[in-house]
Amino acid sequence: MRRARASPERVTDITGIAASRDGFAVGRTKGGFRVAISLALLVGIYFFSAVWGRGATSTTGASSDIASAGVTRRVIGDGRVEAIWNVPASAKGTVLALHGCSHSALDWFPRDESRCPECRGLAQEQKITNAALDAGYALLAVSSAGHCWSRDDVPRLALALDAYGAEHGASRRRPMYAFGASSGGSFAGVLPSLSDLPRRPDGLIIQIAGGPGGTGLGLAHYPPTVLSHMPRDESTAAAVRRSIDELTAAGARVLEHRLERRALTPSFFEEESAGKVTARESAGLFHALRDELGVLDAHDLLIRDPRSFDVGQIAKLRERTPAWDSLVPDESDVREILNVAYAAHELSAQDFMKNLRWIVDASSA
Template identity: 30%
Template sequence: MPSPDWAHTRPFSSSLPRFPRAPARTNCSSSLSLCPSRGLMPLVLPDSPSPLQRNKQPVKQMSGTGSASHRPSKPSPPLPAPRWLSLNRPTPLASLALLLLAAAAVFLYSQTAARSYESIGEVPPLSSPTVGTIDGVRAIWELPAAAAPARAVLFVAHGCRCRPENFWPPSPRCTGCVGLPEDVAITELALRRRFAVLAVASAGDCWSPKEVNGAKRVIRSWAAKHGIEGLPVAALGASSGGYFVSRLAAEMSLAAVVIMIAEGAFGGADGALPAVYPPTMFIHMPKDGRRAALLERNSKMLMKNGVEVKELQSLEFPLTPTLLSERIPGLDRELSERIWTAFREEGFVDDNGYMKEDGRATPWKDALVKRGFWKEVSPWADHIQEELNLAYGYHEMTSLHAEEMFDWIEKHLK
């Protein structure tokens, strides 16, 4: 996601473990009172898979990265072979044992990956979206399989300079779809939970409050056309989209609203809430101290007005050699390991694998160009950028809490 905004953004799964924390890093800004500390052993290239599996500033528009210059250079040397591959003249029995161990390792890895992918929607996609226009607004939508009819509607609002195509992988039905990993994970889990998913494009780079009435009409006409107008509607928006759905919730009946990496925009000119406002969930990254403080203020205001509020925090986590291949379908493990090695050797991560700087400020593209394998990586650049931003824990769409989020939404379906 680009940089923070009421005007911008982009959520994978709750399957990430909670990492132990200890003394704070020396470069952790003192202005971030919630900056997590760490106590992990230094990372080394493992032979087994990692446990990890598979943005913008408020303005009048609801609004926020960068490009890198590329300097071709020599490719980096290949990774050293694991020690067990350098055994001298193994006996036939030892060779057979090694083959069996290798086969077992491959099998166990594939099974682990399959289970992890399934837990977050990373199995052969259900994807069969429809791309079209509704009342003149560009939209993409998908309904659950006919065998399991929809039980609710999920309206999703993208962030600044993002688009509905981020929420579905490329397919014959959506050749322009991008399929960013965090976004797709949410869509796939929603479909598995029998939500009909609707995403529409903002009129400009970011959402404007003036689009609220149009969004209401789009949701209602789309639901009527598909015979689901009686179903409860939940709304999810990230960054600019988060501000937008907080406004939408004041103008139409919603079962629940999820505001991601945004503090929301509540009340009219007089600052008053409507008499009825839906249960509200905030998912945010406390490393963004300013936004966390505003969010706390708005949470207290909502609760004072009788609104049920829930808060989830998305914290930073370390990169591992296989993180990118585990969270980005189609990016293979070997390439993920090469990228991680480059990050380590360039000093982009600390001894525990945590990113030293925001992914948007890290010149990782230059580094991969210099090492000679940018061409292999470039098709995945946006996907990788999203995961780097997420790992740093600052203003990015996140599906890390998707299961908990949908559990909470489902409690409020009527």
């Protein structure tokens, strides 16, 4: 049951933070007044849902849990720090999502005209968000100031974490795990060393990026870390290997996760887009790649980097691509899924929950 997607909160820019509360309970009644009281309760539930579904918040400053209000987008302070989150009721913890270069927090949540019209919900990012919410974790995504993450983003992230903590005070008492890919993975890798954040992560999933080795971060106290990489990227694989050796030598807990090439199937695009690409469209894309473009081998593995497809190949692919997908790199679900299958350098949702469970267990051991 995905309570995290129910009763969405209205999307606004932040002008002040007020904590929200969940103070609702239902009791059972007996006797002749049961029907009347039940009707009153139903009216109360309807009123509660209607008000809170429109995004009303408490002004008491309390930091108790809230029922999920759906996607919330905040643009914080003069620096216009963009943070987007969704918090299930009684969330177990928070997954901090850090995008790669040319991306933003908008990729992690689906477009919604009333709640987040700017959101675009890319396939793999949205799969990670859905998995986190389904497992009872909040997901908080933050945008970098520039094309990629840099040290200049540290105070911006601190502002985002402060705003999130002020609105969801219970999150301060629960673990936070960071997932970052490429530039976001490198940025995630330095977070445990930063004393100027309101809190630091209890575990990391660093994807398609080298780990923190050789940076003098006090690796003996480094949180449990999954280094998830695509071995075809040999330079990143070498950096991952060095980080694993250094973390292991320091006594930190670390797990290597390898993202290999994946065979395409008629249902591959449907599955990897969480159903955004229909079964028919998915099968059409598969047959276009295999039978018309000839870019799959005998095992249905891509034999050409999809980033290097020429104009003619893209035009042929467009004939089978959903109308809503632009096929523009870094904005296209189909292009992202192709990059995942080729496994050279792309954010991937593969085994996200397996890796999250590992850092949760390792950090609580």
